[in-house]
Amino acid sequence: MKPRRSFEEGHRRKLLIVVDESQEVECALYYAACRVQRSSGSIVMLYVIEPGELQHWANVHQVQLEEETAKAKALFRLFRRKLSLAGFENIETEDVIREGRLAEETVKVIAEDEDIALLVLGASIAPQAPGPLVASLAAGRASGGFPVPVTVVPGQLSLADIKALA
Numbered sequence: 001m002k003p004r005r006s007f008e009e010g011h012r013r014k015l016l017i018v019v020d021e022s023q024e025v026e027c028a029l030y031y032a033a034c035r036v037q038r039s040s041g042s043i044v045m046l047y048v049i050e051p052g053e054l055q056h057w058a059n060v061h062q063v064q065l066e067e068e069t070a071k072a073k074a075l076f077r078l079f080r081r082k083l084s085l086a087g088f089e090n091i092e093t094e095d096v097i098r099e100g101r102l103a104e105e106t107v108k109v110i111a112e113d114e115d116i117a118l119l120v121l122g123a124s125i126a127p128q129a130p131g132p133l134v135a136s137l138a139a140g141r142a143s144g145g146f147p148v149p150v151t152v153v154p155g156q157l158s159l160a161d162i163k164a165l166a
Contacts, residue, residue: 004148006041006117013041014094014115016148018048018106019075024122024155027162029079031153032120033088034166042092044116045079046109047072049099065099072097086159110147118149125155 006013015032019025032043049068052061076095083091098105110116153162 004117005114011115013117014044015118015120016044016046016116017120019045024124027153027155027157028120028122030159030162031166033083033091034163036091044094044096045076046096048102048105050102069097116148118151120151122153123155
């Protein structure tokens with residue numbers, strides 16, 4: 001694991017969010033944007049293409065990769081547009097697409113980028129669980145030895161609530 005250098009000269013603080021199609025991603029995105037706006041830095045948006053069940057068929061795997069990559073790029077554009085519409089048009093973002101298991105790839109991205117200082121996750125609105133990523137990273141067995149702090153943003157917060165808290 002590389003040491004964190006986000007506040008050293010020549011480095012820039014980055015907040016990592018994991019992008020998918022869930023509702024709670026927006027809360028994490030807006031919270032990260034508020035934090036970056038108040039303390040400088042940028043946002044890294046990570047999309048992880050999880051392995052499908054038909055990995056042994058090369059053509060099917062390639063088609064899945066192409067479709068998921070296109071979906072990831074569309075989500076990145078959508079979230080940049082949402083940031084702009086919410087008044088965060090000057091926030092710098094970086095797009096990262098990885099292939100593998102979500103929790104493992106998230107930890108790898110943090111390990112590889114010494115400027116990532118915080119992981120921001122949105123908690124699910126569903127009453128039964130905080131969401132799969134929160135459960136596996138922030139509350140799971142990896143949480144005690146996690147390489148950076150994890151902020152979990154309640155998924156039901158409004159943009160005004162987030163701006164008041166961040």
